[in-house]
Amino acid sequence: xxxxxxxxxxxxxxxxxxxxxxxxxxxxxxxxxxxxxxxxxxxxxxxxxxxxxxxxxxxxxxxxxxxxxxxxxxxxxxxxxxxxxxxxxxxxxxxxxxxxxxxxxxxxxxxxxxxxxxxxxxxxxxxxxxxxxxxxxxxxxxxxxxxxxxxxxxxxxxxxxxxxxxxxxxxxxxxxxxxxxxxxxxxxxxxxxxxxxxxxxxxxxxxxxxxxxxxxxxxxxxxxxxxxxxxxxxxxxxxxxxxxxxxxxxxxxxxxxxxxxxxxxxxxxxxxxxxxxxxxxxxxxxxxxxxxxxxxxxxxxxxxxxxxxxxxxxxxxxxxxxxxxxxxxxxxxxxxxxxxxxxxxxxxxxxxxxxxxxxxxxxxxxxxxxxxxxxxxxxxxxxxxxxxxxxxxxxxxxxxxxxxxxxxxxxxxxxxxx
Amino acid sequence: xxxxxxxxxxxxxxxxxxxxxxxxxxxxxxxxxxxxxxxxxxxxxxxxxxxxxxxxxxxxxxxxxxxxxxxxxxxxxxxxxxxxxxxxxxxxxxxxxxxxxxxxxxxxxxxxxxxxxxxxxxxxxxxxxxxxxxxxxxxxxxxxxxxxxxxxxxxxxxxxxxxxxxxxxxxxxxxxxxxxxxxxxxxxxxxxxxxxxxxxxxxxxxxxxxxxxxxxxxxxxxxxxxxxxxxxxxxxxxxxxxxxxxxxxxxxxx
Numbered sequence: 001x002x003x004x005x006x007x008x009x010x011x012x013x014x015x016x017x018x019x020x021x022x023x024x025x026x027x028x029x030x031x032x033x034x035x036x037x038x039x040x041x042x043x044x045x046x047x048x049x050x051x052x053x054x055x056x057x058x059x060x061x062x063x064x065x066x067x068x069x070x071x072x073x074x075x076x077x078x079x080x081x082x083x084x085x086x087x088x089x090x091x092x093x094x095x096x097x098x099x100x101x102x103x104x105x106x107x108x109x110x111x112x113x114x115x116x117x118x119x120x121x122x123x124x125x126x127x128x129x130x131x132x133x134x135x136x137x138x139x140x141x142x143x144x145x146x147x148x149x150x151x152x153x154x155x156x157x158x159x160x161x162x163x164x165x166x167x168x169x170x171x172x173x174x175x176x177x178x179x180x181x182x183x184x185x186x187x188x189x190x191x192x193x194x195x196x197x198x199x200x201x202x203x204x205x206x207x208x209x210x211x212x213x214x215x216x217x218x219x220x221x222x223x224x225x226x227x228x229x230x231x232x233x234x235x236x237x238x239x240x241x242x243x244x245x246x247x248x249x250x251x252x253x254x255x256x257x258x259x260x261x262x263x264x265x266x267x268x269x270x271x272x273x274x275x276x277x278x279x280x281x282x283x284x285x286x287x288x289x290x291x292x293x294x295x296x297x298x299x300x301x302x303x304x305x306x307x308x309x310x311x312x313x314x315x316x317x318x319x320x321x322x323x324x325x326x327x328x329x330x331x332x333x334x335x336x337x338x339x340x341x342x343x344x345x346x347x348x349x350x351x352x353x354x355x356x357x358x359x360x361x362x363x364x365x366x367x368x369x370x371x372x373x374x375x376x377x378x379x380x381x382x383x384x385x386x387x388x389x390x391x392x393x394x395x396x397x398x399x400x401x402x403x404x405x406x407x408x409x410x411x412x413x414x415x416x417x418x
Numbered sequence: 419x420x421x422x423x424x425x426x427x428x429x430x431x432x433x434x435x436x437x438x439x440x441x442x443x444x445x446x447x448x449x450x451x452x453x454x455x456x457x458x459x460x461x462x463x464x465x466x467x468x469x470x471x472x473x474x475x476x477x478x479x480x481x482x483x484x485x486x487x488x489x490x491x492x493x494x495x496x497x498x499x500x501x502x503x504x505x506x507x508x509x510x511x512x513x514x515x516x517x518x519x520x521x522x523x524x525x526x527x528x529x530x531x532x533x534x535x536x537x538x539x540x541x542x543x544x545x546x547x548x549x550x551x552x553x554x555x556x557x558x559x560x561x562x563x564x565x566x567x568x569x570x571x572x573x574x575x576x577x578x579x580x581x582x583x584x585x586x587x588x589x590x591x592x593x594x595x596x597x598x599x600x601x602x603x604x605x606x607x608x609x610x611x612x613x614x615x616x617x618x619x620x621x622x623x624x625x626x627x628x629x630x631x632x633x634x635x636x637x638x639x640x641x642x643x644x645x646x647x648x649x650x651x652x653x654x655x656x657x658x659x660x661x662x663x664x665x666x667x668x669x670x671x672x
Contacts, residue, residue: 334557
């Protein structure tokens with residue numbers, strides 16, 4: 001079969017001329033393809049935007065951080081198993097034990113006194129405002145060295161203040177804004193439960209995404225000395241531990257933490273861990289398995305759109321073949337072979353959908369620029385390339401049958417066609 | 419091996435064949451049709467559109483095929499133009515037996531050997547005169563620059579030098595038919611095959627077109643005009659009359 005480059009070029013010119021002659025019809029025909037491509041572009045950029053945001057946020061918790069808690073991370077569906085419900089709490093001593101591991105730079109415990117299953121919430125009040133939405137955490141001064149929270153004003157509390165049960169606290173940026181509207185919160189007091197605390201430091205605002213408001217707000221937090229927290233809510237036992245690995249020793253650190261905790265928590269050989277460990281990497285893995293699902297959903301949704309578009313293209317190409325029966329007859333009479341006619345219509349269909357793809361890409365591109373006002377989104381390179389290939393491919397696939405019909409037409413009957 | 423081979427020269431072959439026949443046809447003729455049958459199946463009935471037609475056309479002849487509708491002249495024209503193959507019989511065009519060719523081979527023969535002129539011109543409406551004339555060259559695989567040159571020459575030959583970039587709807591009927599003739603001639607085919615070329619034209623324009631055919635003939639082209647009009651047929655040098663699928667008369671009139 002002879003397919004010269006000039007043939008494809010000639011066919012392309014002919015196809016463009018035909019499409020120009022039927023502008024409205026061409027546009028309506030490829031509308032489905034346009035929508036399909038816009039969908040691909042938008043969802044790709046939304047997913048990429050969420051990915052960037054989440055990665056940024058998760059990494060701000062520290063790429064060397066290991067969060068250890070009683071339960072495994074991830075979304076809990078349904079009731080926890082009996083084994084899980086029977087798990088004992090992590091302890092202050094666990095945190096101290098991890099501190100001495102060679103691959104661990106520092107290890108601090110957190111006692112969450114915001115809430116517990118039986119106790120009441122501790123109210124926080126100051127500057128005429130009262131709220132039960134503030135996260136209250138008891139921790140040790142070493143926390144500052146983990147580098148996940150940065151002091152913007154004042155200082156962190158000291159070991160001495162912890163040891164001597166001083167009523168001091170470090171507040172998150174949202175707490176500072178909400179409770180101390182006038183002047184610096186430093187040296188002012190805030191009431192937690194029944195007691196007044198002196199503010200010694202204010203944290204820098206953290207960037208956050210998706211998780212906003214209430215006690216989930218990373219900035220709506222107050223840190224108090226660990227010992228004070230225990231006194232404030234004696235029955236609180238909700239402890240988690242932040243361990244920071246030494247540079248380059250993340251894997252070793254995870255192994256050492258696991259081994260130590262298995263011994264301390266008396267996990268039988270070959271049994272599963274009875275605690276959970278989470279790193280920024282594992283959080284991202286979890287998250288990416290969700291976005292992968294989204295990406296598959298995107299492919300399905302947009303391929304339905306493209307499919308509908310393709311059927312429209314097939315329909316219009318069949319009409320076009322019928323309308324141009326006589327032209328096909330003439331072309332055959334002057335020497336066009338079946339393959340020539342076939343290519344003519346295939347290229348016409350592919351040009352039609354390809355142009356639809358280009359229109360879709362331009363509109364989609366515009367929309368993703370708008371989206372950028374909301375999300376740090378970008379369009380991954382595969383989206384426009386894949387979109388364009390898909391749109392041209394649709395033309396070729398759905399143009400196949402009309403083109404074949406055209407190629408098979410009998411020249412004598414076609415010339416007689418009115 | 420070569421010693422044992424006995425090659426028959428054309429002259430030796432002639433001994434066993436009548437006069438100038440080789441392989442059952444006359445190689446000096448441009449067109450040789452031998453006992454051509456075309457049969458259509460209409461339901462349960464077989465309809466013979468052509469019953470054993472035979473004739474020869476030498477190079478450079480100007481010939482008219484005439485006959486009433488239903489006589490089989492359209493069928494004969496389709497066969498001559500290689501748009502169709504006979505049910506039975508042999509057809510040699512320019513030394514090639516085209517009666518047993520497949521679709522793509524026929525397309526190639528039509529492209530190289532036959533120039534069609536239709537009653538209704540059949541130009542591409544959206545293409546310029548020049549592009550219409552270039553079309554057979556595109557299918558012949560001629561390069562773009564050469565194509566341009568050849569198409570311009572063909573349009574010049576039919577006196578349309580100043581209408582090359584016009585589209586068919588900007589041209590008069592006679593001009594359109596001249597574009598169609600240029601398209602038919604651009605590949606320098608063996609035959610120019612015209613089907614009722616003046617059927618859609620007024621008498622004045624018809625005369626112009628017929629004058630053009632005469633001129634093209636005098637320049638050495640072989641022209642076959644299929645018509646039912648006697649005054650058109652009379653412009654030719656030889657007239658073949660078809661009736662009921664057979665040659666009724668085959669006479670030289672000038």
